[in-house]
Each structure stands twice: as C-alpha cells, then as structure tokens.
Amino acid sequence: MNIESVxxxxxxxxxxxxxxxxxxxxxxxxxxxxxxxxxxxxPLLLNVAEIDAEADSVRVVAELTLILVLFTDASRIRxxxxxxxxxxxxxxxxxxxxxxxxxxxxxxxxxFPNITVFEAAxxxxxxxxxxxxxxxxxxxxxxxxxxxxxxxxxxxxxNDGLALPAVLFFIACVGAEGEIIGQxxxxxxxxxxFAAAQVGFGALVGILAGGGAAHALRRLAGRGEExxxxxxxxxxxxxxLAYGVAHLxxxxxxxxAFVAGxxxxxxxxxxxxxxxxxxxxxxxxxxLLTFMVVGVALLPxxxxxxxxxxxxxxxxxxxxxxxVPVLIALLGTDVRWPTRLFLGWFGPRGxxxxxxxxLIVEREDIEHGSVLMAATVVxxxxxxxxxGVSAPGLxxxxxxxxxxxxxxxxxxPVPEMxxxxxxxxxxxxxxxxxxxxxxxxxxx
Numbered sequence: 490m491n492i493e494s495v496x497x498x499x500x501x502x503x504x505x506x507x508x509x510x511x512x513x514x515x516x517x518x519x520x521x522x523x524x525x526x527x528x529x530x531x532p533l534l535l536n537v538a539e540i541d542a543e544a545d546s547v548r549v550v551a552e553l554t555l556i557l558v559l560f561t562d563a564s565r566i567r568x569x570x571x572x573x574x575x576x577x578x579x580x581x582x583x584x585x586x587x588x589x590x591x592x593x594x595x596x597x598x599x600x601f602p603n604i605t606v607f608e609a610a611x612x613x614x615x616x617x618x619x620x621x622x623x624x625x626x627x628x629x630x631x632x633x634x635x636x637x638x639x640x641x642x643x644x645x646x647x648n649d650g651l652a653l654p655a656v657l658f659f660i661a662c663v664g665a666e667g668e669i670i671g672q673x674x675x676x677x678x679x680x681x682x683f684a685a686a687q688v689g690f691g692a693l694v695g696i697l698a699g700g701g702a703a704h705a706l707r708r709l710a711g712r713g714e715e716x717x718x719x720x721x722x723x724x725x726x727x728x729x730l731a732y733g734v735a736h737l738x739x740x741x742x743x744x745x746a747f748v749a750g751x752x753x754x755x756x757x758x759x760x761x762x763x764x765x766x767x768x769x770x771x772x773x774x775x776x777l778l779t780f781m782v783v784g785v786a787l788l789p790x791x792x793x794x795x796x797x798x799x800x801x802x803x804x805x806x807x808x809x810x811x812x813v814p815v816l817i818a819l820l821g822t823d824v825r826w827p828t829r830l831f832l833g834w835f836g837p838r839g840x841x842x843x844x845x846x847x848l849i850v851e852r853e854d855i856e857h858g859s860v861l862m863a864a865t866v867v868x869x870x871x872x873x874x875x876x877g878v879s880a881p882g883l884x885x886x887x888x889x890x891x892x893x894x895x896x897x898x899x900x901x902p903v904p905e906m907x908x909x910x911x912x913x914x915x916x917x918x919x920x921x922x923x924x925x926x927x928x929x930x931x932x933x
Contacts (some may be wrong), residue, residue: 494530494538496583498781501526502774518625518877519782520839524870527784533792540786543850547782553729554775555844557745559653560728561772562646563750577636577832578644580818586648588814589617590655596805600798601864604857611659616806616868620839621645622776623873626880627835632888637828641835649841650747654688656845657741661687663855669741683779690740694746695731702727702749703756727753776840780873783843783866791866794859803868807875811836831887837876838869 501523530538540547574846593613621628621641628638661683706720728746735745791799812833819829846865849858 491539494540494785497530497538498778501781502777507631511930518623518873519777520623521873521877523777523780524784524873526928527781528788529681531785532789538785540782541556542782542786548847548851550775550843551779551847555743556728556732556780557775558840559650559747560750561744563650563747564754566647566751566754568755577824578647581644581815582647582651584819585814586617586651588817589810590614592810592814593617593806596802596810600802601860604860605663607659607662608861611656611663612650612864614655614659615865616838616842618649618841619645619836620841623837623839624835624876624880627884630884630888632892633725634891635885637831640832653743653747657687659851660848680687686739687741687915688744690738690745691735691742692748694735694740695745696752697728698731698745699749699752700733706757725754732765777844779840787866788864788870794863795867799864799867803871806868807872824848827887827890834877838872842869846925
C-alpha cells in the first residue's frame with residue numbers, strides 16, 4: 490500500500506464524515522461509495538493508488554477487522570432473547586443458511602465445472618453471510634415494521650460467526666484434498682483430530698478469555714464513567730488475546746474471537762457501551778476501508794478473470810440461492826408472502842464475505858482460489874448496487890403495505906439487539922428510541 494493510497498483513503502473518510510448523515514435514506518450506501526471511490530483511484534481509472542491484496546499489511550487489516558466484527562457482533566447476542574423473541578432470524582439461520590450453502594454449492598458445481606466440489610462448497614459458504622448495511626434505507630425507514638428491521642439486523646449479525654466454521658472446514662478440505670494439511674498419509678483419523686482441535690481449542694479459549702474478561706471488567710463498573718475507556722481497551726484486547734492464544738495452542742483464532750464475544754456479552758451483565766462506541770468509530774472505519782480495498786485491488790482482478798458465468802452465479806446467489814431457502818425456513822409460520830419475499834431479497838452480501846474471501850487469497854494450496862475470489866467480488870459488488878438502489882423504493886412500498894393492513898396487527902415485544910454499528914444503526918436506534926415495540930404483520 491503506497492502513500493498515495495493512504496492519503497486518498499484519509500481524504501475519502503474525511504469527505505464521508507461530512508456528508509454521511511445525509512445518506513441514511515439515499516440509495517448511495519457507504520459500501521457503494523467506497524467501492525466506487527476505490528475503483529476510481531485504482532488501476533481501473535486514475536491508477537494513483539496501489540494496494541496488493543496479498544500483502545501482509547492488507548492481510549493484517551483484514552484479519553483484525555474480522556476479529557473485531559466477530560467479537561463485537563457476538564457480544565451483542567443475548568442467548569435467551571434469540572429463542573424467545575427472534576423466531577424469524579432464528580429460522581433463517583438454523584434452516585435457511587445450511588440450505589443456502591447447499592444450493593450455492595450445487596450452482597457452483599454446475600456453472601464452474603473446473604472447480605472441485607469442496608471449492609464450490611467453499612464459495613457457497615463464503616457468500617452465505619448477509620450484511621444489513623448494504624440495504625440501509627430498510628433499516629431507517631419508519632414505515633418498515635421494527636420486527637422486520639430487527640430480523641434482518643439480527644440475522645446479519647449472527648450469520649457471519651455461524652458461517653465461519655463452514656468456511657474454515659472447506660478451506661481445510663480444499664487444501665488437504667481429503668487429508669489434513671501437512672499430515673499426508675494419516676488419512677481421515679488425523680483430519681478429525683485436526684478439526685476437533687481447531688474448533689474445540691478455539692471455543693475453549695474463547696470461553697475462558699471472554700468469561701475472565703467480563704468478570705474482571707465488572708470490577709471497573711463501580712468506578713464511574715471515567716473507567717469506560719479502560720473497559721473498552723480491555724474488551725478489544727480480549728478479542729485479540731483470544732485469537733492469539735487459540736492460534737498458539739492449535740485452535741482457530743476466529744472461532745475463539747467469536748466465542749469470546751458471545752461469552753463476554755452474556756457474562757458482563759450489562760450493555761457494553763464502550764464496545765459499541767468503538768464500532769461506531771474505529772470499527773466502522775475499518776469496514777469502510779475494506780470496501781475501498783475491494784475497489785482498488787480486488788475489483789480489477791475480478792474483471793480480469795471475469796466470465797459470464799460469474800455474473801449468472803452472482804444473480805442466482807442474490808435471488809434463488811438466498812430466497813428459496815428463506816421461503817422454506819418460514820414455512821409453517823403465519824408470515825405472509827410479501828414479508829417472506831422482502832426478507833428473502835434483503836440478504837445483501839458484504840463485509841463478511843470479503844473478509845472470508847481474503848482468507849482464501851493467502852492460501853497457495855487452493856488451486857482455483859483466484860476464481861473463487863473473483864466470483865465473490867462480483868457478487869458483493871452486484872449486491873452493493875442492487876440492494877442499495879432497490880432499498881428505498883422497496884422499503885417504502887413494503888412499509889405502505891404494512892401500514893395498510895396494520896389495523897388488525899397484534900403487538901409483539903421485540904427487544905432491540907444492536908448488532909453492527911455505524912450511521913445505519915444509529916439511525917435505527919433514534920427511530921426506536923422511546924417508541925413502543927412493533928410487529929412484523931397481522932395474523933392471517
């Protein structure tokens with residue numbers, strides 16, 4: 490990354506800081522703007538910025554962003570409330586996401602005959618998580634029922650952590666070709682030991698780190714507001730500590746970070762305001778810079794490898810592969826078809842998919858890694874524009890429909906779960922502040 494790239498990135502963030510609050514209801518989402526800005530200053534147009542996607546600096550930023558996103562998203566999850574209040578996203582996660590990975594695998598095998606089945610499954614798992622930030626008008630439109638906003642919000646906050654084991658599993662399968670990496674000749678038994686160590690040690694470290702940090706920070710709570718900056722430092726250090734310790738003892742650091750956040754949030758006993766504040770500033774900055782990297786470094790490579798089948802896969806990924814599993818997941822509920830289609834369409838692909846794909850770039854043992862990366866970038870860029878442009882109009886139409894049939898609605902209390910912060914979530918918080926919890930729609 491050259492000095493021109495750093496300088497232009499700072500300029501982009503400064504300009505965005507001045508107008509970001511005015512974009513909350515516009516189709517110009519922050520990811521879209523930073524992708525366009527990256528494409529403009531990169532090789533595709535002005536060629537004044539240079540970023541190597543395989544450079545150590547980019548890898549460190551990507552991994553740090555992923556660690557913080559996993560930890561902070563998980564820390565906001567209240568396990569008791571998920572099952573009690575959030576049945577719609579729970580169905581999408583438990584039923585819809587596995588079906589999405591299966592459908593994406595079958596589509597990739599069909600459209601890309603040169604890649605292996607494990608590579609097809611890896612691509613499907615990388616593109617399984619959703620990102621509510623790419624359809625921000627849906628989250629800020631007052632006419633959209635709060636329960637539907639919460640369903641999209643909660644699903645996008647949880648599915649990156651839940652998709653992570655599948656991504657890591659298929660990465661290992663692709664690299665090993667049926668055997669554990671670096672353990673040739675040991676076969677399935679060695680692979681099972683390796684997988685158990687990755688998941689088991691990672692989860693164990695996460696539980697110990699998250700629980701220990703939460704108990705330690707409880708002691709700071711009685712020291713007043715002046716202790717909050719130190720609480721924030723402690724929480725962020727916990728995420729990185731969990732990652733590092735798990736890696737050192739043979740576990741997976743990303744799983745450790747997610748489990749640490751989950752344990753931390755459910756053990757602390759109070760909202761981690763210090764952590765939310767970080768993700769509204771520094772964390773949001775890392776996310777925006779990641780989208781700029783897409784425009785500067787990843788999009789040109791994707792265009793160089795582009796073929797029409799990638800576009801076909803991207804369209805299928807955003808429609809059939811996403812929407813049909815959601816419709817199946819909602820069978821047996823009283824949710825009406827407009828709501829089902831609305832929830833199915835607003836499953837944008839964003840930051841998690843890019844960060845997962847960057848894990849593929851650094852792996853030399855994935856033969857068709859460049860193809861998987863290109864297909865991921867095409868899907869995310871297409872999603873950023875299609876969901877960004879369609880969000881205002883569809884949110885308004887769906888909201889009008891919800892108001893029209895709202896007289897017979899029953900009220901269902903839905904506690905707010907702030908998953909990913911930034912201008913989008915702040916607008917949603919303002920919209921909900923002082924308002925009575927809403928519903929998703931009237932019964933049949």
